[in-house]
Amino acid sequence: MKKLFALFAALMLICSTAFAAVNINTASQQELEALKGIGPVKAKAIVDYRAKNGPFKSVDDLKNVSGIGDKTLEKLRSEIAISGASSAAPKAAAKPAAAPAAKPAAAKPATAKKEASKPAAKKKS
Template sequence: MLRKSISALVLSFFLSSSFAFAADKVDLNTATSEELQMLSGVGPATADAIIQYRDAHGEFKTVEELTNVKGIGHKKLQQLSEELIVSKK
């Protein structure tokens, strides 16, 4: 009985951790300038460029599309990609 309880507790911890990890990611399609600036290496100018691109071209379809934003190259994308998601409608 104790073994089942411990197993259930461990499983619940891992499941809640994975959801918390996903919740910590920033959605390129809904993020505000302030939320984008919380990302490593993203300041006000880059955050505004991301939002301007999104407003002009519509929602991001992939995280990789971020390289279309002026000032964001492949190196910057590699730094940011683990922190980003793209919501789908």
């Protein structure tokens, strides 16, 4: 039951990060690649542009990056931001949660054996 709950919690965390806006001023190349229409080449171009020219002042400044035009920007507009927490913050919080989940999982097989022996006893009666 604890494993199911941990799986559900992880799924909810992943879903919440999918709907969170990615801060194009702080996102890593991998985070940018997670956006629709942004592959490794465009993500690297965004990171390089940001390193050379400083932070984006508006989402529209993304059009200055080579390979990103009006159509790509319109597809991304609802998924990106220039301020606030990037989707990296929830991912970092997910790592510590995974470590405690491993400890109860080690104790769970012992309870599973007890549960398995109970139904066997009922069948014999």
